Amino acid sequence: MSIETISLSGRKKLVSNKEMTFLERLYLVAIVKGLFITIKHFFRKKATIHYPEQVRERSAVYRGQHMLKRDEQGRENCTACGLCALSCPAEAITMKAAERRPDEKHLYREEKYAEIYEINMLRCIFCGLCEEACPKDAIYLTESKVLVPANYEREDFIFGKDKLVMPLEMAIKNSQLNNAN
Numbered sequence: 001m002s003i004e005t006i007s008l009s010g011r012k013k014l015v016s017n018k019e020m021t022f023l024e025r026l027y028l029v030a031i032v033k034g035l036f037i038t039i040k041h042f043f044r045k046k047a048t049i050h051y052p053e054q055v056r057e058r059s060a061v062y063r064g065q066h067m068l069k070r071d072e073q074g075r076e077n078c079t080a081c082g083l084c085a086l087s088c089p090a091e092a093i094t095m096k097a098a099e100r101r102p103d104e105k106h107l108y109r110e111e112k113y114a115e116i117y118e119i120n121m122l123r124c125i126f127c128g129l130c131e132e133a134c135p136k137d138a139i140y141l142t143e144s145k146v147l148v149p150a151n152y153e154r155e156d157f158i159f160g161k162d163k164l165v166m167p168l169e170m171a172i173k174n175s176q177l178n179n180a181n
Contacts (some may be wrong), residue, residue: 063126063141065148066119072175075107076165077138080114084130084139092123093130117164121148121157170171 006074023029049056069077098115100108107113126147131140148157 028053058143058145062143063128063131064144065142065146066124066130066159066164067142068117069138069140069160070166070168070171071109072171072178073106074168075109076113077109078114078117078134079110079136079138080112080117081135083133083135087129087133088124089127089129090123090125091127092120094118094120114161117161119159121159121165122154129149146156 071077080095082095082097085091085093085095094116095114095118096116097112100111100113104113126141130140151157
């Protein structure tokens with residue numbers, strides 16, 4: 001068996017250097033085919049939308065900006081188990097766990113909490129695996145239309161707990177809605 005007959009992919013093709021005909025050298029057939037494709041696309045419906053006036057409909061599985069949930073008493077749900085960081089395929093989530101002190105019972109539900117919780121939005125692919133991996137239902141991706149505000153500095157795209165934790169008013173409103181249902 002010679003090296004020329006071995007094909008690992010099974011898609012090996014034998015290429016020949018045959019001489020082109022006179023019509024093939026003029027490239028007229030190729031030009032006419034290209035013009036036909038251009039004319040065909042010229043009469044199709046345009047895919048462009050006029051953004052400020054028209055808003056494109058979002059998909060049912062749309063995932064927006066991340067948010068760390070709070071319970072009805074305003075305490076953070078995150079227990080710094082690290083499953084969200086392990087499940088993130090882009091490795092965008094970093095966290096540091098810490099022990100809760102006795103005077104912080106009103107801030108955290110469990111003895112362990114995330115002292116530092118950061119998501120690098122430049123790396124995040126908004127796949128939602130962090131949301132699925134969380135056993136405490138602490139992180140979720142909102143339906144917000146604002147994903148990440150534009151900026152010039154890379155440090156501004158690393159969202160810490162200051163940008164990720166749910167506002168207290170929203171947590172209270174959510175608990176009232178859950179109690180009403």
